[in-house]
Amino acid sequence: MSAHDRFIDDVGAYLLGALEPGEEREFEQHLETCDACREEVVRLEVARDALPRSVDQVAPPKALKASLMSTVRAEAAEAAPSPAAGSRAPARRSRWRELLLARPRFAAAAAAVLLAVGIAAGALVGAIGGGSDDPATVAATVDQARMPAGQGSLSIPEDGGAILRVDGMQQPGDDRVYEVWIQRGNQVTPSSLFNVESDGSGAAAIPDELKGADAILVTREPAGGSKRPSERPVLTVPLPS
Amino acid sequence: MVLLRDGNPDAFEVIYDRHGGAAFSLAYRIVGDRNVAEDITQEAFLSMWRSRVRFDRERGSVRTWVLGIVHHRTIDALRRNMAHDRRRTSAEGLEERQEAPERTELEVARRDEAREVREAMQTLPGEQLEVVRLAYFGGFSHTEISDMLGQPVGTVKGRMRLGLEKMRRALAPEELTT
Numbered sequence: 001m002s003a004h005d006r007f008i009d010d011v012g013a014y015l016l017g018a019l020e021p022g023e024e025r026e027f028e029q030h031l032e033t034c035d036a037c038r039e040e041v042v043r044l045e046v047a048r049d050a051l052p053r054s055v056d057q058v059a060p061p062k063a064l065k066a067s068l069m070s071t072v073r074a075e076a077a078e079a080a081p082s083p084a085a086g087s088r089a090p091a092r093r094s095r096w097r098e099l100l101l102a103r104p105r106f107a108a109a110a111a112a113v114l115l116a117v118g119i120a121a122g123a124l125v126g127a128i129g130g131g132s133d134d135p136a137t138v139a140a141t142v143d144q145a146r147m148p149a150g151q152g153s154l155s156i157p158e159d160g161g162a163i164l165r166v167d168g169m170q171q172p173g174d175d176r177v178y179e180v181w182i183q184r185g186n187q188v189t190p191s192s193l194f195n196v197e198s199d200g201s202g203a204a205a206i207p208d209e210l211k212g213a214d215a216i217l218v219t220r221e222p223a224g225g226s227k228r229p230s231e232r233p234v235l236t237v238p239l240p241s
Numbered sequence: 242m243v244l245l246r247d248g249n250p251d252a253f254e255v256i257y258d259r260h261g262g263a264a265f266s267l268a269y270r271i272v273g274d275r276n277v278a279e280d281i282t283q284e285a286f287l288s289m290w291r292s293r294v295r296f297d298r299e300r301g302s303v304r305t306w307v308l309g310i311v312h313h314r315t316i317d318a319l320r321r322n323m324a325h326d327r328r329r330t331s332a333e334g335l336e337e338r339q340e341a342p343e344r345t346e347l348e349v350a351r352r353d354e355a356r357e358v359r360e361a362m363q364t365l366p367g368e369q370l371e372v373v374r375l376a377y378f379g380g381f382s383h384t385e386i387s388d389m390l391g392q393p394v395g396t397v398k399g400r401m402r403l404g405l406e407k408m409r410r411a412l413a414p415e416e417l418t419t
Contacts, residue, residue: 012401016376017316018383047408051377052267052308054358057351060265064279069254072290076250174321177280193280223318224276 004034011040015048067192070205074155074163140166140216140237147234149200154216154237162206164192164216166235169200172220179225180204181217181233188217193225213239253290260304261286263351264311271315271378281318285311316380361411369404372397 007030013019014027031038140152149168156162164180172178172195180191189208196202206216218235219226264285268278289310362370375381375389383401387394 009395009398009402012403012405013376013383013398015405016373016401017313018376018381018386018401020382020384044402044405044409047405047412048377049305049309050358050361050408050412051373052263052312053351053354054362055266055270055355057262057348057355058266058269060261060282061275061279064265064283065257065261068257068283068286069250071287072250072253075290076248079248195284223280224274 003030004036007034007037008040011037011044015041015044066207067205070207071163071203074205075203138237138239140164140235143232143234146170150235152218152235152237154206156210162210162216164194164204164206164218164237165201166196166203166218167201169196169202169234171196175223176220177223177225178202178204178218178234179221179229180206181219181229182206182208182210182213183215183217184212185214188229190225190227191216193221210239215239256289256303256307257286259347260307262348263304264307267308267311268315271312271319271380277318278315281315282311285314288314312377319380358412361408364411365404365407369400369407372400373404373408376401 007027010019010023010027014024019027031041136156138154138156140154142150142152144150147169150166150170151168152164152166154162154164166178169178177193177195179193181188182191191206191208192204194202194204216237216239217229217233219229219231219233221230261282265278265282268281268285269275272278272281285307289307362373365373371390372383372386375386376383381389383394383397386392387397390397
């Protein structure tokens with residue numbers, strides 16, 4: 001039996017992701033030297049690629065797009081050149097305005113929080129740069145007993161949309177995610193969910209109204225999130241009152 | 242896709258508008274839970290946004306690229322038991338479907354396409370369709386399927402390959418390239 005004969009029946013399982021990890025590596029090594037198996041993979045790939053198109057279409061929650069695009073636009077704005085450079089800054093403001101128009105209550109909340117942050121300089125770690133478009137950044141307090149290398153900060157751009165960034169965080173555990181909470185007095189309300197990369201870094205957009213909020217909290221919760229925190233916060237961002 | 246490579250969020254939003262529904266539907270079909278499907282879809286799209294340079298048009302359509310990433314992430318989550326207890330086996334959740342009037346044409350096209358692919362799948366003998374579904378939508382390896390069905394590993398692998406071959410023949414190529 002040639003190597004090709006031995007591997008040819010693996011093509012289907014390979015395309016369906018059904019080979020065991022060791023077998024998959026072995027098969028991919030074989031593909032590098034076997035034209036016939038490569039051609040068979042390409043030939044049958046169209047059938048595999050059709051499978052996801054067979055499912056019933058279900059409308060995603062509208063909050064999914066809002067949360068996703070909030071993070072994407074914040075990251076794009078952060079990666080963009082300084083406002084003085086060209087025409088990107090006005091376009092960015094315009095998109096943020098669209099977001100604010102879609103969430104009028106958030107516009108008021110963001111303005112209120114910015115004012116509060118500006119007044120309470122003691123809690124303000126530092127604004128990045130001096131321009132009016134730059135976000136204020138508030139440092140997080142991390143429970144060092146549970147997250148020894150953890151750190152985080154909350155960015156509140158002037159034109160809306162708070163972003164929590166973390167670093168050095170441990171994985172939340174199997175079947176678990178990090179959940180962001182907004183604390184007002186003794187009440188907490190759930191906000192975004194997020195995971196961290198293998199290096200412990202991560203980010204979460206917080207599209208909720210922050211008016212009157214005392215702090216942003218983060219806990220580890222079962223996948224899908226919880227209605228109330230199931231542990232003491234591993235991370236807290238105090239918001240000046 | 243040039244705009245996406247340049248990190249243009251508007252271009253990315255267009256991709257989400259066009260393929261986000263199909264992506265969420267696939268994740269939901271696999272995990273059977275809206276919240277988990279939502280998390281997975283969001284993570285998958287964020288990973289596309291952050292590693293967008295990896296898209297290669299030579300490898301196929303944008304939709305195939307998007308659905309491939311979502312499938313990979315969903316199966317990965319499933320294998321980490323993220324959603325096993327929540328999985329439902331039927332069409333439960335139908336009452337949660339919402340029509341999207343502004344995309345009616347797109348929705349109709351998607352439904353027609355789904356029907357055509359399902360018809361192609363129905364041309365497979367039951368034992369081939371079963372192993373294809375268990376692997377692709379269930380995230381089971383061939384050895385797990387072999388144990389489950391009490392069939393030799395070689396038989397299971399053979400059925401997978403023959404099943405894909407039969408589906409390929411049943412599908413008109415032009416339906417798969419858009």
